[in-house]
Amino acid sequence: MGDFNFDLFNRIQSMIGKFEDVFLSQGLFPLISLATHKTNNSSSCIDNILTNSIEKCCLSGIIDNIGTHHSPIFSLFDLNLGIKEKPPLQIQEYSYSAKNIEALAQELNPELIEVYKSLDFESFFRLFKDAVDQCCKLPKPKYSKRNPINNPWITDGIIDAIQHKNDLYIE
16 A cells, blocks of 8 residues: 555556566556545546455545545455354254164164065155164254364264263263
8 A cells, every 4th residue: 555656547658667566566456546635627546545355345445535736546456364153053953873873773683674575765764764763863952162173183982081080970
């Protein structure tokens, strides 16, 4: 940002073209395209803000009609300074631990044969859903910060070990 004293409106002077070539060749782009200096006879764009992150510029412009011949310039950028939002809590309504899956298999084994013979999908679906709810559904949902995004290294085995440790502690 600065008062470069090169009038970007003046295309006749070769120095202006060279100045423009220098900043454009470096990947810098002007954000101000309005007159920043006004007299009774002329207007010029001698104040500007140059940026290499034009996609992060939300707003830029001049503050006009403040009673002086120079108009202040401004720009607003979305910098997102690495501030991370808290990841959402993981809601777990079912536990598909090895113990629960084994219980589910035991529950379904005798009943599936009867449903299989009837070829009735609605009966199968109801039977399967009820069995999953009975064997795997938690009494109340668990809320946890652990999820594959936050903790990709936490496997089902580690979760089972943590639960076992907590169960031993309670006893």
